[in-house]
Amino acid sequence: MLSSPVQFLRSMWIIIRFEFSRVFLSARGWMYLFTFGLTWYFVLNYLVLNITPLMAQDAGWPVPELTSYWRVALYLFPGLCLMITANQTCSDRSRGTLRFLVLRADRDSIFFGRFIFQMLIQMMLIVATAATALIAAVMQDGALMGVGLGSAAIIVTNLFIVLIPITAMMSLLSLTVNSTRQVMVLAMLIWVLASAVIQGVSYYFPFFEVFDLIIPGRQLSELSGLPQAETLSLAYVPLLQGLALLFAGRLLMQRASL
Amino acid sequence: MSTIIRCENLSKRYGSNLALDNVSFELQSGAPIALVGPNGAGKTTLFSVLCGYLHPSSGSVSLLGHKPGSSKLFGQVSALPQDAQLDPSFAVHKQLSFYARLQGYGGKAANIEASRALELMQLTETEKSLPGSLSHGMLKRVAIAQALIGKPKLVFLDEPTAGLDPANARNIRQQISSLSDTTTFVISSHNLQELERLCETVLLLEHGKLQQQTQVKVNTKTEWDFLTVLMNDSQTNDVQATLQSLACVESIASKNKNEYIIKYNQQKAPDLDQQLLKILSEKGWSYRQLTRGKSLEDQLFSS
Numbered sequence: 001m002l003s004s005p006v007q008f009l010r011s012m013w014i015i016i017r018f019e020f021s022r023v024f025l026s027a028r029g030w031m032y033l034f035t036f037g038l039t040w041y042f043v044l045n046y047l048v049l050n051i052t053p054l055m056a057q058d059a060g061w062p063v064p065e066l067t068s069y070w071r072v073a074l075y076l077f078p079g080l081c082l083m084i085t086a087n088q089t090c091s092d093r094s095r096g097t098l099r100f101l102v103l104r105a106d107r108d109s110i111f112f113g114r115f116i117f118q119m120l121i122q123m124m125l126i127v128a129t130a131a132t133a134l135i136a137a138v139m140q141d142g143a144l145m146g147v148g149l150g151s152a153a154i155i156v157t158n159l160f161i162v163l164i165p166i167t168a169m170m171s172l173l174s175l176t177v178n179s180t181r182q183v184m185v186l187a188m189l190i191w192v193l194a195s196a197v198i199q200g201v202s203y204y205f206p207f208f209e210v211f212d213l214i215i216p217g218r219q220l221s222e223l224s225g226l227p228q229a230e231t232l233s234l235a236y237v238p239l240l241q242g243l244a245l246l247f248a249g250r251l252l253m254q255r256a257s258l
Numbered sequence: 259m260s261t262i263i264r265c266e267n268l269s270k271r272y273g274s275n276l277a278l279d280n281v282s283f284e285l286q287s288g289a290p291i292a293l294v295g296p297n298g299a300g301k302t303t304l305f306s307v308l309c310g311y312l313h314p315s316s317g318s319v320s321l322l323g324h325k326p327g328s329s330k331l332f333g334q335v336s337a338l339p340q341d342a343q344l345d346p347s348f349a350v351h352k353q354l355s356f357y358a359r360l361q362g363y364g365g366k367a368a369n370i371e372a373s374r375a376l377e378l379m380q381l382t383e384t385e386k387s388l389p390g391s392l393s394h395g396m397l398k399r400v401a402i403a404q405a406l407i408g409k410p411k412l413v414f415l416d417e418p419t420a421g422l423d424p425a426n427a428r429n430i431r432q433q434i435s436s437l438s439d440t441t442t443f444v445i446s447s448h449n450l451q452e453l454e455r456l457c458e459t460v461l462l463l464e465h466g467k468l469q470q471q472t473q474v475k476v477n478t479k480t481e482w483d484f485l486t487v488l489m490n491d492s493q494t495n496d497v498q499a500t501l502q503s504l505a506c507v508e509s510i511a512s513k514n515k516n517e518y519i520i521k522y523n524q525q526k527a528p529d530l531d532q533q534l535l536k537i538l539s540e541k542g543w544s545y546r547q548l549t550r551g552k553s554l555e556d557q558l559f560s561s
Binding site: 004007008011014015018021022026028092095096097099100101102103104105106107255257258 | 306309310311312313327329331332333335336337339341342343344345347348352353356357359360361401404
């Protein structure tokens with residue numbers, strides 16, 4: 001009999017691997033990746049590289065192609081995150097598949113295993129897309145390789161951190177409703193309603209504006225205006241949001257009826 | 259034999275509806291255990307609480323000395339949950355192999371174990387099939403196969419043979435019988451004849467309450483016992499009177515046409531079954547079935 005922490009980690013690893021096989025060992029998974037790759041090709045060519053000349057003057061960012069990538073990806077990935085991470089547990093729960101799983105793996109390893117898988121797959125997409133922008137930059141000027149690698153690393157780290165609370169929010173919402181679509185609708189509603197409520201109340205009570213920071217992604221507009229060197233200064237916001245949402249999601253998972 | 263399930267004052271409430279009402283019982287490992295009761299009696303809710311899918315509103319439950327859902331029970335307790343479906347994206351063997359890995363099997367061993375479980379349910383040919391391409395009955399058998407992965411000590415089966423053809427239902431009964439030396443099965447079913455053949459202990463739930471916990475096997479120590487005889491059609495009308503004339507027969511009830519339940523003093527007439535067969539032979543009356551004791555249906559539902 002394995003000890004609990006070892007069993008937890010082992011189960012989580014098996015769950016993460018199984019989820020990866022959903023993407024890389026199925027025709028549907030490859031179709032999604034192909035579609036994403038094709039879409040990204042157009043976004044890179046007709047959006048990112050098109051606005052690159054406008055970024056050349058940005059003193060805070062050394063590689064224009066990566067600057068335009070950063071501005072696009074900062075909004076693209078959170079939107080994409082809503083779509084690809086919505087179905088973490090909802091389908092399995094409504095179908096009853098989780099009942100097979102919880103007899104063999106504790107609820108924590110299922111919840112965190114699915115969350116970590118979503119973060120890893122998004123990390124892969126971020127790295128792959130950032131690499132294409134870096135390649136585009138190096139093709140223009142080979143000397144940008146060194147500085148571009150550093151810049152890309154900061155961008156990738158930032159994007160990864162930005163997606164933590166959004167993915168965690170989807171982990172939590174996925175436990176509350178029965179379909180992917182409902183999760184996405186609920187996430188949009190929370191974003192819109194919570195923003196509206198906070199803005200409305202802040203009008204009368206300005207101190208209430210601080211609650212704006214509890215909404216995942218609310219720091220994005222501020223973040224997009226920062227020079228590269230300062231982007232990580234706001235990382236505490238998504239990290240704290242992520243922690244709080246994962247804590248709430250874990251609690252909900254523990255108490256959920258399956 | 260050891261205590262395998264202990265429930266104390268277990269209640270489960272859905273809003274204003276009390277699905278389980280102060281249920282207490284203790285079950286020992288060994289022969290299969292039946293859980294019966296009308297629709298809505300709380301059987302599936304009880305299974306769900308025992309499996310850790312639902313948390314009880316009050317009371318306590320332990321399986322093999324641990325709370326349901328405890329990691330100590332992984333691989334020891336498994337279940338065929340009602341209406342649970344496999345993931346439609348993966349072939350059945352891949353999913354069972356995944357479950358075997360979670361139970362502690364290594365890669366190759368997990369694949370072998372998944373194949374073994376499917377073979378038990380005579381489903382080897384479906385290994386590479388997606389769940390969507392299988393019939394309802396086959397899916398149920400795959401779900402039973404997942405419950406038999408590894409060497410579980412306790413298996414909950416919610417309606418295991420409902421909706422299955424007779425041959426496959428028979429295979430499942432045979433597998434339960436052959437595995438019951440090492441695994442304790444708790445079976446929920448409306449098929450009382452099936453339960454009667456398989457189980458020794460029966461729990462009867464009604465309106466969320468445990469009404470009875472009874473033994474199916476014949477108890478030779480009690481004063482009164484029963485013989486149930488089912489006659490062929492077209493027998494003479496004096497069967498009941500003739501049976502009544504046997505020594506030590508207390509009463510005879512005939513609930514269905516040609517079926518007689520004989521209550522007798524088994525301590526005074528331990529060989530009444532042999533006397534009965536002799537009379538039937540002498541009279542030239544043919545019978546279809548002679549059963550020691552009452553049928554489970556009569557035990558549970560006759561007043």
